[in-house]
Amino acid sequence: MSRVAVIAGQGRLAPAVIAALDDPLVYALDGFAPDVAATPFRLERLVPFLDSLIEAGVERVVFAGAIRRPRLDPEAFDPRTAQLVPRILGAMQSGDDAALREVLKVFEENDLTICGVDEVIPDLIPSEGVLAGTVSDADRRDADRAAAILTGLGPFDIGQGAVVAQGLCLAIETLPGTAAMLEFAAAHAGLRPNPNGARGVFYKAPKPEQDRRVDLPTIGPDTVTQAAAAGLAGIVWQAGGVILLDRDEALRRADAAGLFLWARA
Amino acid sequence: MSRVAVIAGQGRLAPAVIAALDDPLVYALDGFAPDVAATPFRLERLVPFLDSLIEAGVERVVFAGAIRRPRLDPEAFDPRTAQLVPRILGAMQSGDDAALREVLKVFEENDLTICGVDEVIPDLIPSEGVLAGTVSDADRRDADRAAAILTGLGPFDIGQGAVVAQGLCLAIETLPGTAAMLEFAAAHAGLRPNPNGARGVFYKAPKPEQDRRVDLPTIGPDTVTQAAAAGLAGIVWQAGGVILLDRDEALRRADAAGLFLWARA
Numbered sequence: 001m002s003r004v005a006v007i008a009g010q011g012r013l014a015p016a017v018i019a020a021l022d023d024p025l026v027y028a029l030d031g032f033a034p035d036v037a038a039t040p041f042r043l044e045r046l047v048p049f050l051d052s053l054i055e056a057g058v059e060r061v062v063f064a065g066a067i068r069r070p071r072l073d074p075e076a077f078d079p080r081t082a083q084l085v086p087r088i089l090g091a092m093q094s095g096d097d098a099a100l101r102e103v104l105k106v107f108e109e110n111d112l113t114i115c116g117v118d119e120v121i122p123d124l125i126p127s128e129g130v131l132a133g134t135v136s137d138a139d140r141r142d143a144d145r146a147a148a149i150l151t152g153l154g155p156f157d158i159g160q161g162a163v164v165a166q167g168l169c170l171a172i173e174t175l176p177g178t179a180a181m182l183e184f185a186a187a188h189a190g191l192r193p194n195p196n197g198a199r200g201v202f203y204k205a206p207k208p209e210q211d212r213r214v215d216l217p218t219i220g221p222d223t224v225t226q227a228a229a230a231g232l233a234g235i236v237w238q239a240g241g242v243i244l245l246d247r248d249e250a251l252r253r254a255d256a257a258g259l260f261l262w263a264r265a
Numbered sequence: 266m267s268r269v270a271v272i273a274g275q276g277r278l279a280p281a282v283i284a285a286l287d288d289p290l291v292y293a294l295d296g297f298a299p300d301v302a303a304t305p306f307r308l309e310r311l312v313p314f315l316d317s318l319i320e321a322g323v324e325r326v327v328f329a330g331a332i333r334r335p336r337l338d339p340e341a342f343d344p345r346t347a348q349l350v351p352r353i354l355g356a357m358q359s360g361d362d363a364a365l366r367e368v369l370k371v372f373e374e375n376d377l378t379i380c381g382v383d384e385v386i387p388d389l390i391p392s393e394g395v396l397a398g399t400v401s402d403a404d405r406r407d408a409d410r411a412a413a414i415l416t417g418l419g420p421f422d423i424g425q426g427a428v429v430a431q432g433l434c435l436a437i438e439t440l441p442g443t444a445a446m447l448e449f450a451a452a453h454a455g456l457r458p459n460p461n462g463a464r465g466v467f468y469k470a471p472k473p474e475q476d477r478r479v480d481l482p483t484i485g486p487d488t489v490t491q492a493a494a495a496g497l498a499g500i501v502w503q504a505g506g507v508i509l510l511d512r513d514e515a516l517r518r519a520d521a522a523g524l525f526l527w528a529r530a
Contacts, residue, residue: 069458092458093406093432141358149421156414158434167358169423172437176453184449188441193334193357 009065063214133260138198146203165200220245234260274330328479398525403463411468430465485510499525
């Protein structure tokens with residue numbers, strides 16, 4: 001009996017993935033309750049948790065949705081997971097990507113295969129094209145610049161987004177995430193030099209070193225609403241590298257707000 | 266008769282520079298009234314303004330304080346400045362540094378010499394050392410990481426600051442500036458993984474391509490108060506590359522708030 005386990009994070013990706021699977025087992029990191037029914041597990045007891053997956057007949061694991069790094073309770077570790085602590089803590093110092101890569105390695109060392117969400121729901125990840133609205137030349141220049149900035153930041157494992165308007169960088173995504181960054185951009189939208197000029201773009205891309213089986217950046221209807229509140233012209237992302245959740249509703253909101261949605265090659 | 270002209274920006278640098286000079290002529294970009302008495306000039310009439318400086322016997326010009334890029338009124342240009350528009354607008358597209366470099370070139374082409382504020386007040390720019398408090402090993406690691414991030418961002422002419430705590434980047438300075446970034450870091454300070462761990466540092470450095478005669482990044486007593494409000498352990502900057510305004514008051518506030526101030530080599 002081969003079953004799939006879903007590690008559900010917060011947000012709307014987990015319900016979509018679960019709905020697309022046949023009777024998956026659903027788990028979530030303790031303290032980060034997702035929007036679906038899930039059995040909690042603690043990172044401090046990772047090895048016994050993986051044992052329980054194997055015992056339940058699980059062979060494949062899908063990570064679905066945002067997982068924040070947990071605060072670790074030193075007293076909660078079991079002896080075998082405790083031996084992994086130096087490895088995982090060391091990786092955490094290098095950022096989210098490195099920490100997650102290290103945790104994935106532990107899954108694989110325990111005979112579990114990590115599946116990307118695109119293997120479960122292929123059309124979650126749009127390929128190249130303008131999905132809504134129209135993209136001006138100024139928007140294309142702003143997108144070029146934002147993409148260059150994120151490429152430059154790649155080695156530092158920081159964020160996956162930036163806001164650029166009229167060639168100027170209004171915001172860069174850091175640990176607090178996309179919504180916080182777009183709120184910041186909204187608060188400072190008045191700084192665009194030409195009030196009648198290009199309104200700017202929100203650009204999103206995976207980090208170059210990111211493991212694409214898990215933790216691909218995600219946008220969705222709420223992102224559209226937040227980008228509209230920041231007065232932006234549209235949202236542009238690296239085609240093939242970003243999950244678009246609830247595509248119909250995202251397109252509806254983009255059309256209603258006059259925003260473009262563009263999967264850029 | 267050789268006189269010095271001060272282009273006064275906002276903030277506390279201009280009054281300090283003016284006080285250190287013998288009867289300077291003081292000007293400010295129209296619409297950006299500094300905290301000192303200043304004759305306004307418009308960027309749209311830059312060439313006639315430079316003529317007036319030469320006629321007044323000015324040979325040297327000091328830029329003192331933050332100048333935001335002005336909104337340009339197409340109808341306000343005189344014919345000679347209008348010829349510079351393609352050059353300056355083109356540079357503006359590449360960011361603040363490029364725009365300012367282009368404006369400085371125009372000054373120099375009109376026989377004016379640009380002086381750095383350190384030529385006027387040498388001790389404004391602290392050399393290497395810990396000026397207040399103590400720097401922990403974790404703080405040094407956070408400073409290393411912040412410095413690496415800013416070096417990586419250098420080619421993009423974005424900001425001059427970053428906040429790093431426990432190895433994680435909480436904020437990167439963009440167009441809205443230092444105070445906005447520290448306010449953002451304060452709002453999201455709770456994201457530090459270990460609440461009892463390193464509180465993090467605010468790191469400041471000039472951009473690699475920056476013209477150091479003008480527009481060196483500036484910190485001062487208000488920066489100390491903002492960094493304290495963000496719950497940070499201290500402020501660290503590139504020694505020799507950052508102006509520390511009102512040093513006595515900045516040190517007093519740092520000591521009172523338990524923050525370190527460190528000019529890092």
